[in-house]
Amino acid sequence: VALWPLYVLHVTEFYPGQMHARLMANGFFGGFILGFVGTALPRMLSSFPLTLWEMGLLLVIYLTMAAAYFRAKIVWGDWLFLGMLGWFALCGVRRVFRRADNPPPGFVLVLLGLLCAAAGAALAIAEANADEARWAALQHLLSYQGFVLFPILGVGPFILPRFFGLPSAQDLPESRRFSAAWLRQAVAAPLVAAVILLSFYLEYAGWLRAGPALRLGAAFLYIATQVPLFRAAPVSNAFSLTLKIAFSLLLAGFAGGMILPSQRVGLLHLTLIGGFAAITLAVATRVILGHSGRLAEMSRPNRWFLATMGVIWFAMVTRITGDFLLKTKFTHYAYGAVVWIIGIAIWSAMVLGKVLQKDEE
DSSP: OTHHHHHHHTOOSOOHHHHHHHIIIIIIIHHHHHHHHHHHHHTTTTOOOOOOOHHHHHHHHHHHHHHHTTTHHHHHHHHHHHHHHHHHHHHHHHHTTTTSOOOOOGHHHHHHHHHHHHHHHHHHHHHHSSSSSTHHHHHIIOOOOOOHHHHHHHHHHHGGGGGGGGGOOOOOOOSSSOOHHHHHHSHHHHHHHHHHHHHHHHHEEEOOHHHHHHHHHHHHHHHHHHHOSOOOOOOOOOHHHHHHHHHHHHHHOOOOOOOOGHHHHHHHHHIIIIIIIIIHHHHHHHOOOOOOOOGGGGGGGGHHHHHHHHOOOOHHHHOOOHHHGGGGGHHHHHHHEEEEEHHHHHHHHHHHHGGGGGOOO
């Protein structure tokens, strides 16, 4: 996001629209998604974890990709992103064949999210030298929404109940066979996936209200039936409150695009920052605390996390406001970026150091 203040201050001359979008989708969210799946999936499969050289190659490709995007080498970055996804898929396949258990039923949506990312990058590469960007709108939907939305919906029913002290219906007994209980739990995932993919096509085809409306309805029904956000729960702290607000903002972004199609890009940041980013940071915090032997800290009030989210949500408001105040549009983008950086810096200071602490249990 520092690309925006650098652009406003004329330190860089490239318009950072595509660079920023790729760095946020494939870099920020991509790093968290691959990190989470790469950490959690081997455990869920009762298989072996990623090796140091597998992770090392992923990291090298990831950093090279980010550098390419930062230098406005968009096509290079997209090729590197595809290569990273391909290598990650190969790492995953090795664990699948040597598994003793199946992943949670909703994880089919995680796979679909990765496929959306790959398809979006492939479309962008195909159109890089084309005279007409016929698929640009669809690429944006797949890369910037599908890539993150599907993993959140897929992981949500399994991990989010733990934030509220509730059992997960997708936490099933270990078995390599697809049991009747697993299949029952898995029914909702392909249904919601089909509807959301249809919503992408409708929006791409010019149905700028119908597409977001269908996406809003599908996401709302899936969240309401699969994720216990507003059920009575024994745990109430900064994380549970953040998740309730974040999922509400996620849906609000779709609603905003439906109501004001001309402002859908700006209002989508309700979903991207208010929803996707907040949920990502909440899940990442729990994963890091859990793997460092500090899971008990999740039950504390953790007001620092709510304060951090307040800063990030303020950045969201600043970014969206810029699209309604055209004379100071880029100044708002720059201010929003600086505020976002402050919020992420606070989170990093409180959480990231624990990555190097081993769980001794």
